[in-house]
Amino acid sequence: MESKLRVLVINPGSTSTKIAVFDNEQQLFEETLRHSTKELEVFDTILDQYTFRKDAIISALEKRQIELSSLSTIVGRGGILKPIEGGTYLLEDKLIEALREGAIQKGHACNLAGLIANDIAKELDIKAYMVDPPCVDEMDDVARITGLEGTSRISMFHALNQKAVARRAAKKIGKRYEECNFIIAHVGGGISVGAHKKGRVIDVNNALDGDGPFSPERSGELPTGDLVDLCFSGKYTKQQIKKLLAGKGGIVSYLGVNDVRVVQEMIEKGNEKAILIYEAMVYQVAKAIGAMATVLMGDYDMIILTGGIAYSKMFSEKLRKKINFLGEFEVFPGEDELIALAEGGLRILTGEETAKLFK
Secondary structure (H helix, E strand, O other): OOOOOEEEEEEEOOOEEEEEEEEOOEEEEEEEEEOOHHHHOOOOOOHHHHHHHHHHHHHHHHHOOOOHHHOOEEEEEOOOOOOEOOOEEEOOHHHHHHHHHHHHHHOOOOHHHHHHHHHHHHHHOOOEEEEOOOOEOOOOHHHHOOOOOOOOOOOOOOHHHHHHHHHHHHHHOOOOHHHOEEEEEEEOOOEEEEEEEOOEEEEEOOOOOOOOOOOOOEOOOOOHHHHHHHHOOOOOOHHHHHHHHEOOOOHHHHHOOOOHHHHHHHHHOOOHHHHHHHHHHHHHHHHHHHHHHHHOOOOOOEEEEEEHHHHOHHHHHHHHHHHHHHOOEEEEEEOOHHHHHHHHHHHHHOOOOOOEOOO
């Protein structure tokens, strides 16, 4: 009989903290702890929110009558760090210090996940882990070259979901992830398209800064001359330009909304501009997939669409028509970060994978 392994996963966002508890891969519960502006405004920095968020997690577990002593491990969402290989990392002193520094320098709440997970785990005398953070970097050197000395392409993408989906797709065809090649397009608020070769993402766009295809909120790659003119127009500060690239770019800049469902409603009402912009987003994702097909020289098991927008039949079918000639196409909708985190911890507990150490 399979032994029960209980995993707590922690995934902080800017104004919420998602938590879930799993017995093996069976989810017992999931909860989003909302943090109001009034609650958060008393903290000067993200790091200052640490105790507040930890206490909220403990309180939620108590209400659910989850005994902390029943936990086998705790897994925190990966933070913003220096580039590292994909995998499940043991939360130890060096990684904890890097997460703390990242929280201070980058101001991103996801860095708190590892700090909280490690603290609770230490009290229980169990181990805690971090899985496939956004800074996963396995790119081939040739993929880093930009064409301008002093600049470099970097890997910053939806690593957690892309890797989790890749493992599920590999299992579906009876292989291990490390035996497969995939092209995976994660389509959500940001869009990342990666070439997965034998367990490594050898090329992918920097989705955090808005490179690659444009998305609901990100500009995508822009004509360099126009971007230079915009930067020196005197109309914008450096911070405002960055916000135009990631936050106020993409569909928002054209249509004033960031919800693809609203855009689809506009399309159904015959809005010609909405039709064109939507078609252009599909077009750019298809182009990026085609580019990754050349990166893998046509040798891949499957093309995969994932992320929140993958729930849209309109989007997936339009994309399918454009790339059908490139090979098998599968849709794995959503961004199941919580189960992906749990699966990472379970792979360590079951001996399927060995935890990595941050260097």
